[in-house]
Amino acid sequence: MAEQNPKFISIEGISRRYPKREGGVTTIFEDLWLQVARGEFVCIIGHSGCGKTSVLNILSGLEAPTDGAVIVDGQAIEGPSLDRAVIFQGHALLPWKSVMGNVAYAVSSRWRRAGKAEVEERARRFIDLVGLKGSEMKKPAELSGGMRQRVGIARALSIEPKILLMDEPFSALDALTRGTLQDEVRRICTRTGQTVVMITHDVDEAIYLADKIVLMTNGPEAQIAEVVENPLPKDRARDSVHRAADYYPLRNHLVDFLVSRSRTFRDDKPAGYDPRHPPVVRIGTGAPAADIAPAPALAAGAP
């Protein structure tokens, strides 16, 4: 992979506040800092309502943060951009357009001067890539949930975004379809070195896909508790990933976080916790990451 710029995406002290009905403000999260390198696959996990979608919407530019800024490739985000493609949770296909129409709409938005044939040629290539050859002329209503999500993926990839943003893209699918789509997304993203930020509820999904897993504490006033580096080899395969030595320690660490530490973290912060540099944790046999802040309590206790 190309040399990494560790600050390709830099989330710098963002917060999101909403006015309360009875006056005052609720702080969903504040002072959030996070860096993502080019080509990295980052998963954010946290409990429902902690503000994951809000973070993603700020990254996409659909919403502005109340405070702070996000810098992408040296430029502050000021609104939505074709450089950042979004795969929405509810697929968000335009129901009056066919599969081809939906993907071609994105392609022709990206390359405004491209001819019809050129646009369709490109759209067809991405429809083939997600395995929907032969369904080009179908409307979203005629597709299964998994197929719709594939169209969403094709649409996002077809514009060759610098960053792919996904909000629980597979949560509405059955386990089997989810597995297949995870395989495909992983295959495509590793091959092209795509930078990805993905939100998920699913620990196993995060372990299989992510290079880094960002743990968010419960809201309100959610924080990034730590960033867990995935110790599993980059070329992991679905059918053997759970046999890797580091798999269960990693999984236990994540589950422990979701079960208890996400709740207690706020009152039980590791000494020297600095929201600007959330601790980077590396589980298991691998050596701790270089720029580790204070050694997190639980990671040390993991088998």
Added chain:
Amino acid sequence: MKSLGVRAGILSVVLFFAFCLVWQIAVTPSASSGPALDPEYAKLMGITTAGAQSAMPGPVEVAGKLWDALKDPFYDNGPNDKGLGLQLAYSIGRVAIGYGLAVLVAVPLGFLIGMSALAYRALDPFIQVLKPISPLAWMPLALYTIKDSNLSAIFVIFICSVWPMLLNTAFGVGAVRKEWLNVARTLEVGPWRRAFTVILPAAAPTILTGMRISIGIAWLVIVAAEMLVGGTGIGYFVWNEWNNLSIANVIVGILMIGVVGMVLDLILARLQRRVTFPE
């Protein structure tokens, strides 16, 4: 077993003939009522009836008149004697102009109102007051200001068709799903392209519903309007035939009003089906 459609068709035909039979029996003078009364009554009514014929025509007579009207629909023998087709054409023409103008005004205006919560709030009281006014109530005002009966009729059609389209367009545009708009935003689609490629198709089914309601109202109103302003049109035709006491022609007129109204609705229904999308 025949299909439901075939059986329904057979039943429709049977019902039609049963209705005609009852109609025929009802208008045939019974022998017991005495022939002495009929000419007397006829004289009172001012009709020179030949023999024992009821003033109310039977289905056969109406069918005959209908055939006459359809044989030569476009003749023109002066203001009081024009073919049925010609009269219908006048009415359809007025509806087309008034309704067409209403579409041109209501859809873009509804678009703006639907896009802006401020405009919606500001214009809502006006619309709520203007909407329930019977379109014919505008007629004197229209005649006074426009001073042309034909244009006044068109204006009345305009004013009655504009409200359902305006409200439906505003509602449809305002109710476009946020996620579809977000798709357009993340693709950096400009406002014009967004209006035509996302908002319009998303709101089209609602807009077409409004257009369909409007065409129905317009066709109801044109008949009444033409009875008021006179001159030409199917409404005038019906009124004129009533003055001629030609009930058979009145019934023919009524029948044609129904048929044309049905055709107009069918056209809009087809358009509506074309823009409707399953979710």
